[in-house]
Amino acid sequence: MTERDGGRRPREGRSGTVPDDADAGVRQSVDSPLPSSLVPLEARRLSVHFGNRSALDCVDARFAAGETVSLLGPNGAGKSTLLKALAGILPPSHGEVRLHGRAVRRPSSAIVYVPQRSGVDWGFPVSVLDVALLGRGLRRSRFAPLGGRDRRDALDALERVGMRHLAAVQIGQLSGGQQQRAFLARALVQDGAVYLLDEPFAGVDVPTQELLVGLFGRLRDAGKTIVYASHDIAQAVASSDRIMLLNRRLVAAGPPARTMTEANLRAAFGGQAIVPVASSAAS
Amino acid sequence: MSGLGDALVEPLRHAFMQHALVAIVLVGVICGVTGTFVTLRGLAFMGDALAHAIFPGVVIAFLLGGNFLIGALVAAVLVSLGIGAVGQSGRLSNDTAIGVLFAGAFAIGVALISAQRTYTRDVAGFLFGSILGVSRTDLLLTGGVGVLVLLAMLLFRRELTTVAFDRVFAQAAGLNLWAWDQLFLVLLSLSIVVSLQTVGNVLVLAMLVTPAATARLLSDRLPVTVLVAALLGAASGVAGLYLSYHVGIASGASVVLVATGLFALAFLFAPRTGVVTARVARRLHFPHPERDAFAAEGNRGMGYGDRV
Numbered sequence: 001m002t003e004r005d006g007g008r009r010p011r012e013g014r015s016g017t018v019p020d021d022a023d024a025g026v027r028q029s030v031d032s033p034l035p036s037s038l039v040p041l042e043a044r045r046l047s048v049h050f051g052n053r054s055a056l057d058c059v060d061a062r063f064a065a066g067e068t069v070s071l072l073g074p075n076g077a078g079k080s081t082l083l084k085a086l087a088g089i090l091p092p093s094h095g096e097v098r099l100h101g102r103a104v105r106r107p108s109s110a111i112v113y114v115p116q117r118s119g120v121d122w123g124f125p126v127s128v129l130d131v132a133l134l135g136r137g138l139r140r141s142r143f144a145p146l147g148g149r150d151r152r153d154a155l156d157a158l159e160r161v162g163m164r165h166l167a168a169v170q171i172g173q174l175s176g177g178q179q180q181r182a183f184l185a186r187a188l189v190q191d192g193a194v195y196l197l198d199e200p201f202a203g204v205d206v207p208t209q210e211l212l213v214g215l216f217g218r219l220r221d222a223g224k225t226i227v228y229a230s231h232d233i234a235q236a237v238a239s240s241d242r243i244m245l246l247n248r249r250l251v252a253a254g255p256p257a258r259t260m261t262e263a264n265l266r267a268a269f270g271g272q273a274i275v276p277v278a279s280s281a282a283s
Numbered sequence: 284m285s286g287l288g289d290a291l292v293e294p295l296r297h298a299f300m301q302h303a304l305v306a307i308v309l310v311g312v313i314c315g316v317t318g319t320f321v322t323l324r325g326l327a328f329m330g331d332a333l334a335h336a337i338f339p340g341v342v343i344a345f346l347l348g349g350n351f352l353i354g355a356l357v358a359a360v361l362v363s364l365g366i367g368a369v370g371q372s373g374r375l376s377n378d379t380a381i382g383v384l385f386a387g388a389f390a391i392g393v394a395l396i397s398a399q400r401t402y403t404r405d406v407a408g409f410l411f412g413s414i415l416g417v418s419r420t421d422l423l424l425t426g427g428v429g430v431l432v433l434l435a436m437l438l439f440r441r442e443l444t445t446v447a448f449d450r451v452f453a454q455a456a457g458l459n460l461w462a463w464d465q466l467f468l469v470l471l472s473l474s475i476v477v478s479l480q481t482v483g484n485v486l487v488l489a490m491l492v493t494p495a496a497t498a499r500l501l502s503d504r505l506p507v508t509v510l511v512a513a514l515l516g517a518a519s520g521v522a523g524l525y526l527s528y529h530v531g532i533a534s535g536a537s538v539v540l541v542a543t544g545l546f547a548l549a550f551l552f553a554p555r556t557g558v559v560t561a562r563v564a565r566r567l568h569f570p571h572p573e574r575d576a577f578a579a580e581g582n583r584g585m586g587y588g589d590r591v
């Protein structure tokens with residue numbers, strides 16, 4: 001927690017989401033265009049359909065280097081769908097995803113994606129360390145075993161998620177929260193520019209939550225882009241630079257204080273009683 | 284001593300036994316390695332299906348006088364593509380797709396070969412193998428294909444492992460799931476094809492699944508599991524052949540029976556995970572107040588506490 005607070009910088013001027021159809025009465029934060037070097041990842045008029053049902057409708061979003069963005073919205077809002085489309089594993093029906101200014105049609109090693117639920121076979125004969133090393137294996141020569149440096153990086157990543165003492169344990173013998181952290185370690189070993197995490201805070205205890213917040217803070221300070229979906233509004237407000245409110249369409253995006261207005265929350269979550277966090281001056 | 288030595292050496296005087304032993308060791312190793320991935324991915328039914336689906340390919344190659352290996356491979360690839368297409372359509376499960384296609388393919392093979400005069404003998408050879416008829420050429424072919432399969436598994440170990448373990452991650456890391464699945468199915472088909480002559484179509488599944496399952500009971504690490512499965516496959520093969528020679532039972536069946544026996548042993552007595560071993564371990568480790576009090580008492584001077 002403490003290192004996260006220390007590293008906190010105001011970044012009002014850098015947040016940038018440029019929606020192309022601003023609903024009347026719903027506040028959008030529209031900033032001046034950013035140089036593309038600061039925008040590793042961008043979604044342009046992104047739409048995803050499943051059959052004839054639309055899950056995402058014309059979403060525009062830009063994600064800067066060194067920022068933490070949380071995606072909020074009700075169940076079925078399209079948060080997971082947006083993250084998968086950004087990761088390049090779900091082809092959009094319309095629009096495109098751009099990485100460093102270039103359209104991406106295939107998954108890229110610069111983008112690290114951590115799914116909502118890992119559908120892995122928990123009985124698979126791999127240890128926690130093996131799982132972390134998977135983050136490196138595909139990028140190393142197939143003619144040689146992984147080197148000592150890769151092992152050190154993997155152990156280091158396990159240390160950072162507090163799992164080093166469990167490195168030799170078979171993956172199925174961990175608790176749910178520990179399994180989640182093992183996959184997070186693998187994501188760290190992948191060392192991408194952009195981290196897309198689907199509900200990383202779901203089902204973890206308070207110390208782990210704090211550990212994750214600290215971890216994301218350090219990644220952000222190292223210039224990475226972190227985008228995560230969440231249902232914990234207070235947590236998102238407290239520890240992200242920007243919030244995107246999603247409900248099939250992009251409802252609003254911007255710094256927490258300016259985005260979490262009553263009108264926006266109502267537009268995103270419908271009639272549910274959610275206390276707005278933004279001050280009245282913000283809307 | 285000499286009795287046992289004789290029992291081991293005497294069969295080796297026959298060239299057919301030498302060939303059979305080399306063949307079964309090759310098959311045991313190849314099937315152990317690919318079979319580990321078959322069991323990990325739950326593809327046992329798919330393996331059985333491929334073993335049957337290969338039949339029409341073998342028959343057509345036989346009728347045309349071509350190479351049976353090529354015929355078998357073409358059939359296996361076509362059937363696995365068909366299963367993929369039917370399974371992906373969404374309405375039918377993969378299982379159903381496998382069932383429909385493999386039975387259909389097998390029927391084509393039976394229909395074609397039933398027109399031949401040597402029908403019964405040919406089918407029996409395919410179903411149960413004819414290990415004692417392995418020629419030098421067969422050995423070279425088995426060895427060549429085996430080396431190819433093992434090299435491919437070694438070179439692509441990380442991709443195959445990643446695709447088997449975590450498909451979403453594999454996809455996000457840029458692997459084409461469909462292409463890697465097909466590659467694995469081709470390697471699996473090759474393993475099955477080279478095993479048909481030695482163990483036959485009906486029992487090849489056991490060579491794929493049983494040693495790998497035993498190995499999994501004995502190890503929690505993938506490389507170790509693969510090695511142990513290969514060793515167990517080869518060992519069951521050799522032991523089974525000797526058993527078949529001395530007792531006079533069908534070689535394919537006796538190889539599989541040895542493999543199954545080893546599985547049963549591991550299932551019951553594997554360190555930590557065995558059914559019996561785990562029970563004994565619980566007895567030893569679980570706190571048992573009366574027993575512990577009794578032992579403590581003994582230690583304090585009743586004189587028999589230091590006995591085990």
Ligand SMILES: Nc1ncnc2c1ncn2[C@@H]1O[C@H](COP(=O)(O)OP(=O)(O)OP(=O)(O)O)[C@@H](O)[C@H]1O
Binds near residue numbers: 050055080081
């Ligand atoms: N594979 C799929 N096939 C068909 N429809 C899908 C599929 N995946 C998602 N959908 C639909 O797309 C919509 C958005 O789903 P998505 O998983 O993105 O929501 P979410 O915001 O992540 O919700 P949650 O908070 O429950 O995780 C939902 O209406 C869902 O029914």
Ligand SMILES: [Mg+2]
Binds near residue numbers: 080081116
């Ligand atoms: Mg979701």
